Structure formats: C-alpha cells, structure tokens
Amino acid sequence: MKKDAKKTASELLTLFEGKDNIASVTHCATRLRIQLKDDRVIDDKAVTQVDDVVGYFAKSGQHQVIL
Numbered sequence: 029m030k031k032d033a034k035k036t037a038s039e040l041l042t043l044f045e046g047k048d049n050i051a052s053v054t055h056c057a058t059r060l061r062i063q064l065k066d067d068r069v070i071d072d073k074a075v076t077q078v079d080d081v082v083g084y085f086a087k088s089g090q091h092q093v094i095l
Contacts (some may be wrong), residue, residue, distance in 0.1 A: 036080045040093060043078070045069045060093040067091065 044050060044064060051063040064070070067086065075084040075093060083094035 031080050033080075036078055036095070039078045040075070040081075043071065043074055044091075058095055060095065062091045062093065063089060064091065 040060070041047065044062065045066070049065050049069065051065050053063075054061045067089065070086070070091065072084060072086075075081060080095055081093055085092055
C-alpha cells in the first residue's frame with residue numbers, strides 16, 4: 029500500500045490534540061520525536077493503529093512515533 033504522509037500526519041496531529049499542544053518536534057529517517065505541553069491526552073493504542081506507524085513509545089516526556 030502506498031504511504032500517504034499527509035494523512036498520517038493529520039491523524040497523528042489529531043491524536044496529539046492539535047498543534048497548540050505540541051511544544052517541539054524533531055525527526056530522523058524513521059522516527060518523529062514529539063514533546064507535548066500536555067501528554068495526558070495520548071492514547072497509546074490509537075497511535076499504533078495509524079497507517080504507516082509501526083511503533084510508539086514515550087520516555088522522559090518525549091513521544092517517539094516509529095514510521
């Protein structure tokens with residue numbers, strides 16, 4: 029299946045409660061590293077169900093989405 033980066037980004041943005049909840053974002057070839065203002069809103073299972081997401085974890089206030 030062809031990857032749709034805009035769709036994946038839109039779904040993740042919704043799950044992270046929008047751009048106003050994001051403090052910072054960095055990336056590498058396979059991961060998005062996101063720091064949120066309020067990370068209590070995250071549904072770990074929902075993040076892993078987004079197309080093109082192969083993993084997710086959070087550690088020390090940083091959320092990593094593996095693509």
